[in-house]
Amino acid sequence: MYRVYLFVIGICICCPLIGAKEPLHLLADPTPTVTLDMKRVPLQDILLEIEKQTGLFFSYESSMLKEFRHVSLTARDESLSYCLKRLFEPLPLVYRITGRYVILKRKPRQYTISGFVRDSASYESLIAATVVERSSGKGSVSNNYGFYSITLSPGKVVLSSSYVGYEPCSVTFELTRDTMIDLSLSPAGVLGEVVIKGISPRSDVLNSRVGVSDVPASRVKSLPALLGETDVVKTLQRLPGVTGGTEGMSGLFVRGGDGDDNLFLLDGNPVYHTDHVLGFFSAFNPDAVKNATFYKGSFPAEYGGRLSSVIDVRTNEGNRKEYHGNISIGLLAARANLEGPIIKDRSSFNVSVRRTWMELITWPLMTAVNKKADTEVKGGYHFYDMNAKVDYSFTDRSRAYLSFYMGSDSYRNGEDSKDIHGEDRDFRWRWGNLIGSAGWNYLINRKLFATFTGGYTRYRSHIIQKQNAFVSSPDKNGQVYFQEGHYRSAMEDVNLRASFDYRPNVDHRIRMGSDYLFHLFRPEQSNMSSWYKDSVVSQMNNTIFSHSLIHGHEVSLYAEDEMLLTDRLRVNAGLRFTLFHVQGETYQSFQPRFSTRYLLGRNLSAKVSYTKMNQYIHLLSNSYISQPTDIWVPVTGNIRPMHAHQVTSGLFWHYKELDFSVEGYYKRMNNLVEYKDNGPVLPSFTGWEDRVGVGKGRSYGLELMVQKKTGRFNGWIGYTLSWSDRWFPDGTVNKGRRFPSKYDNRHKVDIVASYKLSKKVELTAAWMYKSGNHLTIQDVQYRPLPELTERDYREELWWGYGQNASSRNNYQLPAYHRLDLGVNFCRYKKNGRMGIWNLSLCNAYFKANPFSVRPVYYQTEKGREVVLEQTLLFLFVPSVSYTYKF
Template identity: 40%
Template sequence: MIRCFRAFLFGSLLLAASAGRAQQAGKFTISGYVRDQATGENLIGVAVVNPGTGQGTATNTYGFYTLTLPASADSVRLLVSYLGYERARLAVKAERNVSHTFQLRASSSELGNVEIVGSKEEKIAQSTRMGTINVPITQIKLLPALLGETDVLKVLQLLPGVQSGGEGQSGLYVRGGSPDQNLVLLDGTPVYNAAHLFGFFSVFNADAINNVELIKGGFPARYGGRLSSVLDISMKEGNMKEFHGEGAVGIVASKLTLEGPIKKDTASFIISARRTYLDILARPLIAAAAASEGAEATIGYFFHDLNGKLNWKLGSRDRLYLSAYTGYDKFYARTKDNFNDDEYSKLNSGLGWGNLTSALRWNHVVNDQLFMNTHFTYSKYQFNVGITQEDRRRDGGPNGQLRTDKFDLRYLSNIRDLSLKTDLDYVPSPDHYIRFGGQYILHSFRPGALQAKDNSNPENDLKSGEQKLGSEAGLYAEDDYRLTDRLKVNGGLRLNGFLVDNKLYPSLEPRLAARYLLTEDWSLKAAYARTTQYIHLLTNSGIGLPTDLWVPATAKVKPQRAQQISIGAARNLRFKDEDYELSFESYYKPMQNLIEYREGASFLGTTDNKWEDKVTSGKGWAYGAELFLQKKSGRTTGWVGYTLAWSKRRFPELNQGRIYPYKYDRRHDMSVVVIHTFTPTITLSGTWVYGTGNATTLSEGRFNLGQGGQYEDYGPRNSYRMRAYHRLDLDLSHTKKKRWGEVVNSFSLYNAYSRRNPYYLYFQQGYQDSNGNVQQKPSYRQVSLFPIIPSFSKSFKF
């Protein structure tokens, strides 16, 4: 596989050097970039069209476009359009190749007409892609947020086919899949844990993000390695023109973003930081409470994020990017009991987890029709648990010798990736958009490393946990091909391979998506994708806690595999001069080689390869239908999404081998989103969500065995449903213009009518009074997490 990858890279470079050397007879090509006039930021998905013939293209992820048209003695006129920006026009002589960069100016008159979700490249009825949604950052910032913290992942949960793991959680469960089946990319680098605060906030700072794209099905061949979805997030590049900043102060966290040119129109930077401060505010209160009892204590929790990016224009055809992200969560508890002046007992404990990603990218315009991006990345996710107990005492009474006993225990788990990837975009004509490329990834897994040190008994010292390496490589090619005026197809093929413990797992993955236009505004669509995933996530909770372990496929544990078939229809609507989009999709996704812990197993004691003995393999099925109606323009915008879905699992060693509902099987899921712009400075937004209650497993009987023992007889797995979930959130934002910039004051209500939604259930023992009368029957009680929560945040730009 590695040899094939090297040969592919060499062949790609030869093709890049030779393609387009000779101008195609009777044709000419115009190519270049489309950028924001004020910032120099590359714009993604901008339409570049020849109005006379209807032929056109769109800018790629790096703002590059290329369009090859028939040569003639007359001029060719091009129209460039992008929602939220003024249109640009260009007339060129259709005789020779032309390179031109468009500078688009933001249009303040289009406030309230910004597209909310959907493909920016072309109308939904004309696109071949299914299950793909772009979410503008400007709209994400307008929606209500928990405790005032804008969260990209929580907005994605409002889309059909996507749900959360529970109250306030930022995890994504896409079309019946689990969190590990989502490929989350930040500037092309995988992020393995996208949650802060035990899942209540995501790691993505919206102020540092340029573009968000979610793919739920019909995956193009250029994406591989996951079964359920691709979340592709691009960071801002930094203002090339002038220095700017923005930030916000909220209830739980504050953030600041700075960007500007290093050398105007040549190099720029952006840096963004965020930190919570509840631990700092609570520290004096905790210390005072402990001091009143003659002890010392420091207990707290915080998280922080830091994003940075540099980019250089090396010339008209070359650009270099260097980006990095680091984020960390830390829970700590330090206590000290003082017995006298020199005797004490100290206990330090902590739980920490975080991501580190970095990417070096080189963009090169090989010729007017061929664009190449080479990408070198490093990604790491790690969690560790630590406990240190230190006791200082005198042996043999008050006059004895001081002795210090110290015991230190550490548990560590991590996954690290090194990757090299090359992607090429080749556009020989408006009817073909060809992409091909390859990637090599070196995975390093450490599912569990345990270290114990005891200074009083060195023979009790322990050190275990080994590193496991896995090599993954992939080649792909795809073509978005217009066969006729009505039929357009995106066909591709991906070849993957994974080598671990001298065991090779190859995979051939065909991808196909097609649309057929019934009319200019109506289309039928279908898609098929086969996918393979070579890594697994071992989890007890299902909500993305940091104790979840990433492990590889091995000689004993096979890689996950899935197929997804989607069919649907799309319609563009225009009513009273306002734009709407309506789409319907149905899907069926069988999955193989899924893994779960055996009954009673957990991450504890999971060192070396012992985890392989704690898991069992099985199958899964997910199927359903999604309806999506969007209002895309006007002072009032928003969408309504509805999902009808089933998600099931079957493991020979669980639930007596019978099929059972997946924990997040949810029959009905609905979301309503409304954003209304009263004036250019006042905006009111609201979201309402409804979902069938989560499935859970409860005991059907409890028996006392004597000596305080108890036996619980559990019913079928996930056979009980919690109450239905529904919630209304509201946000009112007011923008004040200042000489130096602007200030936005936002007031939000989370769970506006204070619905007591279920978080989990616990068993409440019954009891009798002294006369033997029953005062409370044994029953399950519901725990609710969040009542109505008001919050206020202040953001600013300069």
């Protein structure tokens, strides 16, 4: 029934499109009709025939028609206006009807203005900046490398550009030829305006896409910080249709999808593990992030490989004019950033590093606690990451860059016995990403922009367990016994891509390209070694399991065409074709993409989109949090690729300083993978195909949002009403019955606000409410055979009881809500230096939000009773950080 309601809403949104009429040319008498069939004849002959049938006269210079000797027109009782439009539309001629005369003139020659939109201070390119010619109202948006192109008629041109957090700029000149102009925008200030979208106030109304958000770095840093760290993924969690999963984590679950349904890109390279500290921080350093574009509805044809969303993160290129940097110190981590020119105005670099010092706090505490114990405790946790980028312009048309990322987490837990006959243990766990890429942009001509990139991505996890103990022997001498185990998992990618951006005119844009991905999977490898110290017996090695490398090849071709068909109707149509080959199996898919926008008024539009997405890799995980032991595996002959169909419709309205949007969506997913009933606790690659079921999923909902993007007070309010469930018809999961997905949160409300109290003080607040997540708990118990004796009860021997779950995701956590507050104090110093204090309080009113629930069993006089025990992650978290900029 809810789907019927959403469908009716979608029809209501789209119904204004029905019966809409296109403006006609001004006619003195629109009633004449024309019937003719003339092919490849001189244009003058066609005009003479039309004159005979209509009584009108064509006025033109005789020399103007000499070049049009092979023109065709077929019509049968068609209106004169229709025939004239068909006749002259493909020709470089325009017509105007005055009385009984049709006056013909040549179309004025048009010229192309192109260039790059840049930061005036650093000379960095600006992504998604708006460029508009004021008198005609025609405009363009800069691409991922800051390039824009507009084709206009000759004459006086007033070109203006705007971008989030920058002062608008205008350039006035006479357009007499093709012209290249780079537009430079000046930053508005440290605590400048904060908005979500980086384009013009009416951009949501005018563009054809639905479900797209641009999140610049200024937006990320303006929210209250958790443990002193801001995060781009946690910013996305505040948008409608997106949930963060478990308390405090940086996971992303979009429109009923799973955690592995999201494609994270860092400068065009996939990132397979996006978390630090088991999800408290993401792998994206806020100092390195320049802009993030988030797609959840209409996906461009250039993206593929995931079902639910695409997060395209672009990093800073560096200042080409001056050296700048900053140092930031928080409760658990410190960051540093340095940027500057290598060759002034031509080449630049940017380096950002971040590291925690958690082990510097935890290790001394553990040592103090165990000071009098028989063992010395060793352990701790830390992570670090580093981003580096070098940018070089060979000419105004040619530019290249190198990008590098390395991130690593390390955990250690061990004990050293103070007794020579004691036992020593050491457990170490390391995991991380390594990403490198190179790209070259070339402006082939003023309308065609080409990009060629190549990259390498690696993720790996390594666990080391060591143990040694004194083993006594009958002769009282004894030996020291050593044991060492290793567990490894890894994944590597090599990618190549070529893309082209062609803009024939201001109302037409074509994008096309191809990409190739080489996947290398090493799901699991484990071995164990053991030996005696100073023993003549050779070392014993035992390989528990070692899976051979799995190679996958993924080739994609795509094309996309966006055009303004009428003054009101804009259409974007694209197609992506993909081949995926692995272990002798080859899968192919055609993935159509379509979106359209119709203007209902100057500031009101309706949009509809349809997308199909395919996914060829799965993440094996049975946990509610992101763990380094989660394993990526490819499709097989038995497990086919996942695919999803999504239909979205929406209304977008801009009123004064406010933007309103209403979006309804319906998504159907196929070939989803889930562990069968009574599946493993930990993911494992061994025989994984036999332990999973293949089923279907669906999600649908309604998203509302109102936002204020400018002024001293800005922010947004978002509401989501959604449903999401799963169904495994083969009965392997939940006995074939439908069940809610883990993150089937019926209601979700987000309120985000920022108020610039003064030039030096900014206040921020964010409140969230959502229905609880779903868990599977063992709520059914049964007595063993034979019955327990009275002694068993007396000695609390209860393990003979069996437990089982009545259904999948059978328990829903209580509703989750919390309020985060923050304040930024900015102190300006000499020579452009400044210091910024950030104070934040997470969960300001101490709401006890459970992290997880587990059943606890008690024996009472009435028998065995079960109590659900909730685990809390934190009640409130105050944090403070200081940033020094120079």
